[in-house]
Amino acid sequence: MLNEIDELVTKTFLEYWGFTALPFPKIVPPANTFVDQRFKKTLERLTQLLSTREIGVVAGESGTGKSTLLDIFLSKVSATRYRVIHLPVPQARPRELYRSIAAAVGVNTSWFGADAMKVTNLLSYSYLESNRPNLLVIDEAHILTPQCLNELRLLTNAAVNHEPLITLVLFGQPSLSSTLKLPTLIPLAQRIGAFISLGGLTEEETGTYIDWQINNAGSSEEIFPPATKKAMYRRSQGIPRMINRLSWECLNHGCIEGVKVITEDLFAAVLKNLGPHLSN
DSSP states (O other), X not given: OHHHHHHHHXXXXXXXXXXXXXXXXXXXXXXXXXXXXXXXXXXXXHHHHHHHTOEXXXXXXXXXXXXXXXXXXXXXXXXXXXXXXXXXXXXXXXXXXXXXXXXXXXXXXXXXXXXXXXXXHHHHHHHHHHOOOEEEEESSGGGSOHHHHHHHHHHHHOEETTEESEEEEEEEOTHHHHHHTSGGGHHHHTTEEEEEEEXXXXXXXXXXXXXXXXXXXXXOSOOSOHHXXXXXXXXHTTOXXXXXXXXXXXXXXXXXXTOSSOOHHHHHXXXXXXXXXXXO
């Protein structure tokens, strides 16, 4: 019964705005993602790392699009040319981190066990057997302890046929940057070839992003006029997750109120009904 109600509400919403799909979705396929200048420049730099085999770090506040960027990056990496080892949520202890890496390669860690030497040998064998360099990508890397980060440094030191064993890319929140500044992690920090700070969209990009979402949902109408998009930017600071949330709430409110344009006054009314982290 609940599913039927949800479907009816969604259908009503789509018909009201003239959409063929829901705008501002939480999960977006890489092929259907708005790629702004931040993403373009970062993707170019990350692609270079595949050739230079350096360490890359992408740090940004929650909601700036790190996971989306990571998905796009991985979608562009050829599985026939690289052995991709993706850890969506890293472990905080070295042994468990090694187990995660081994499991991602397809090894049964219950009998394999996991330590630095075993994983190094495993990745070396994988490289030699498949002739595919190892790409280790870790999301939520701010969770990693200094000890784990040092273990990763040791992995980047290993070589096969005079080539680095892995290319390491870390995605995390700004606290990762602070951790990497610790004296004990200076050897790792010195090996970082690309450090990218992912901020929000510019005011112009925010407006373009909102229009793109509306058009991508199947409407050519100017639902968000320039003044509202400017107010949206000021409130969200260009953080895509906040833009999505605010825009979605505005569209819902507009549907209920029976209006076809999201004015500044309607936007202000929506803000009053949201939580303090969005309305202040």
